[in-house]
Amino acid sequence: MNPSSSSLFGKLLAGRGSRQGLWLLPLVIALAMALWLAAATSQFGQWSNLANLVAQGMPLLITAVGQMFVVLVGGLDLSIGSVVSFTTAILALDLPGVITLPGVFLLAALIGATNGYCITRLNVHPIVATLSMQYVVLGITRVLRPVSGGAVPDGVRWMVEGTFLGLPLPVFWGIATILLAWKLLYGSRYGLHLFAIGGGVASGSSDAARNFGIPASRNIMLAYVICSLFAALAGVFLAGRIVSGDPNVGLLMELDAITAVAIGGTQLSGGVGSLHGTIIGVAVLALLSNGMNLLNVTPFVQTAVKGVLLLAVVALQSRKKIGL
Amino acid sequence: MSAFVSSPLFRRISKVPPSYYLLAALLVILFVARPQMLNANVLGVFVRQVVPLGILVLGQLLVMRVKSIDLSGGGIILLINYCISSGIFPGASLGFYVALALATGLAIGLFNGLMVAKRRVSAVIVTLALSIVLVGFVQYLSSGKPPGDVPKIFGELFNTRFIGLPSPVLFWIALTALMALLLSQTVFGRFVAAVGESMPAAHFSGVPVERTVILAHTLAGLMAALAALVQTASIAVGSVRVGLDLPILSVAATILGGVVFGRGEGGVWGPFFGVLCFAFLFVVMTMFGVGDAGKLVAQGLIILLAAIFYGLRAGK
Numbered sequence: 001m002n003p004s005s006s007s008l009f010g011k012l013l014a015g016r017g018s019r020q021g022l023w024l025l026p027l028v029i030a031l032a033m034a035l036w037l038a039a040a041t042s043q044f045g046q047w048s049n050l051a052n053l054v055a056q057g058m059p060l061l062i063t064a065v066g067q068m069f070v071v072l073v074g075g076l077d078l079s080i081g082s083v084v085s086f087t088t089a090i091l092a093l094d095l096p097g098v099i100t101l102p103g104v105f106l107l108a109a110l111i112g113a114t115n116g117y118c119i120t121r122l123n124v125h126p127i128v129a130t131l132s133m134q135y136v137v138l139g140i141t142r143v144l145r146p147v148s149g150g151a152v153p154d155g156v157r158w159m160v161e162g163t164f165l166g167l168p169l170p171v172f173w174g175i176a177t178i179l180l181a182w183k184l185l186y187g188s189r190y191g192l193h194l195f196a197i198g199g200g201v202a203s204g205s206s207d208a209a210r211n212f213g214i215p216a217s218r219n220i221m222l223a224y225v226i227c228s229l230f231a232a233l234a235g236v237f238l239a240g241r242i243v244s245g246d247p248n249v250g251l252l253m254e255l256d257a258i259t260a261v262a263i264g265g266t267q268l269s270g271g272v273g274s275l276h277g278t279i280i281g282v283a284v285l286a287l288l289s290n291g292m293n294l295l296n297v298t299p300f301v302q303t304a305v306k307g308v309l310l311l312a313v314v315a316l317q318s319r320k321k322i323g324l
Numbered sequence: 325m326s327a328f329v330s331s332p333l334f335r336r337i338s339k340v341p342p343s344y345y346l347l348a349a350l351l352v353i354l355f356v357a358r359p360q361m362l363n364a365n366v367l368g369v370f371v372r373q374v375v376p377l378g379i380l381v382l383g384q385l386l387v388m389r390v391k392s393i394d395l396s397g398g399g400i401i402l403l404i405n406y407c408i409s410s411g412i413f414p415g416a417s418l419g420f421y422v423a424l425a426l427a428t429g430l431a432i433g434l435f436n437g438l439m440v441a442k443r444r445v446s447a448v449i450v451t452l453a454l455s456i457v458l459v460g461f462v463q464y465l466s467s468g469k470p471p472g473d474v475p476k477i478f479g480e481l482f483n484t485r486f487i488g489l490p491s492p493v494l495f496w497i498a499l500t501a502l503m504a505l506l507l508s509q510t511v512f513g514r515f516v517a518a519v520g521e522s523m524p525a526a527h528f529s530g531v532p533v534e535r536t537v538i539l540a541h542t543l544a545g546l547m548a549a550l551a552a553l554v555q556t557a558s559i560a561v562g563s564v565r566v567g568l569d570l571p572i573l574s575v576a577a578t579i580l581g582g583v584v585f586g587r588g589e590g591g592v593w594g595p596f597f598g599v600l601c602f603a604f605l606f607v608v609m610t611m612f613g614v615g616d617a618g619k620l621v622a623q624g625l626i627i628l629l630a631a632i633f634y635g636l637r638a639g640k
Contacts, residue, residue, distance in 0.1 A: 076448065118628065123635030125585055127393070127448075128627065131572065135624025142617035204524070255452060268446040300468060304460030310453040314445045322440060322523060322537055323391040324447050324585065 087235025433545015
């Protein structure tokens with residue numbers, strides 16, 4: 001069915017047989033976009049625009065990196081958009097930041113653990129479990145804060161708006177996110193286990209990893225906790241940027257995160273993907289929206305182009321599984 | 325807990341889709357609290373509102389039976405609504421619009437099916453991406469502003485009644501019966517069950533797996549087109565936001581009806597009652613003064629409990 005070409009093209013451009021998936025083509029797309037934007041508009045290369053690009057893309061980067069962890073084990077988390085909104089709502093409660101800041105991460109971990117428990121122990125499909133969690137968390141958020149408002153602790157605001165070593169702080173949020181994910185994925189036994197579990201799930205035998213002594217349920221649960229924690233981190237960042245709580249700020253963010261992860265070559269059947277691919281996927285989406293704004297293209301065309309790009313990139317990735 | 329799960333009582337209880345229990349409970353609550361609401365006229369109006377969702381569910385359950393998913397329904401509904409309400413086909417007849425809608429749904433469904441079964445792309449991504457493209461396309465065409473009015477004939481058809489029931493509801497029931505026949509009486513129905521059970525086993529038994537998946541997606545596209553026609557008739561004006569939450573809701577109603585990815589104990593009527601549950605759930609909660617936020621929480625918990633109910637059984 002799928003021509004198993006072992007040519008250089010097949011290996012590099014289509015990412016065949018690779019554990020990292022197809023990431024070279026998206027990288028070429030991202031670089032081409034950046035070069036073209038730099039040539040076509042004078043504002044793109046300006047310092048303020050680049051700082052803006054990083055700050056705008058940061059919530060997507062943080063959520064996409066989290067999403068990648070669950071996608072690698074063949075899962076999906078649709079609840080992260082709600083977790084982001086929920087986090088901003090908690091931070092905008094009239095409470096000192098010493099309580100709310102650890103609180104949001106604790107609650108996010110609880111949400112992630114519930115997702116993971118339902119999926120691994122109660123045998124609920126990830127789409128179903130996280131979809132219901134999305135409704136529940138969004139409902140609670142709207143009780144806490146029906147419309148946007150409230151004030152976020154000054155510390156949170158400073159963490160996003162300030163500068164350090166002459167660079168805007170969002171840059172450091174990005175570096176910290178990437179380093180943390182790198183350590184988890186490539187610098188620990190846990191990351192290796194994730195790829196092993198995902199590979200087993202993708203090949204249709206979910207027991208494969210367990211037969212090698214890897215505790216699959218526990219590791220999958222941890223992946224959902226990590227995903228929720230990253231979503232909470234994105235929520236803290238956004239709260240610092242909008243300086244209030246907003247029940248709708250995270251709306252549809254989960255779909256953007258999945259889009260970025262998929263563009264970066266991580267396959268939804270699990271086991272294949274990479275951190276640099278996800279970062280490239282985020283860069284493609286961020287450049288797309290930034291570039292179209294600079295070129296004064298209506299946001300509606302942006303949406304359509306994003307969809308076409310996603311279709312084109314995933315159509316090039318080959319896998320065996322039919323379905324989800 | 326595990327003793328209870330493996331007990332004969334639980335096995336018998338869990339044979340029946342959760343939607344049956346929930347619907348019975350909701351009707352009892354309605355009967356106790358507002359007996360005057362339990363007549364065909366009032367209920368007909370409530371049920372009429374969920375007909376587009378109900379038709380979309382017929383397609384969704386088909387693709388979920390073959391371990392796939394279709395999230396492109398929202399885009400299809402938006403596109404067809406735009407074609408009808410924007411007046412880009414001046415003077416077109418009802419028949420033309422119906423043909424246009426069906427052709428659109430068929431083409432999009434076929435595309436989904438080919439991408440999922442032949443190109444082997446993740447169904448979540450393909451149908452999601454297609455929905456993004458369609459939504460962006462419609463918003464671009466309309467510059468984000470609501471298009472014009474829907475031709476009057478749609479509204480008139482929507483408001484007709486036969487033997488005391490609103491005709492959209494009858495249409496929905498007829499379609500559901502057709503789908504039930506398709507799944508129980510035809511070879512295609514057998515293929516769907518076999519593919520859902522195990523794709524490799526179906527393949528080695530000579531079941532055309534790819535063709536079955538393609539056909540399931542094509543039919544889902546067709547159902548989305550029919551849902552779009554009813555939805556357009558029901559709101560009578562054009563909109564650039566209509567129907568966007570329907571695909572996700574249709575997944576939820578299907579699960580409530582006892583059909584999960586690959587397994588279809590709930591048949592076709594389970595999800596049918598799942599949709600009715602959503603209709604009455606909102607009525608009951610509005611009656612007790614539960615706000616939108618509370619409705620979201622209740623909706624999420626009900627879907628989760630229904631899925632856990634099924635998951636426990638599958639785990640045994």
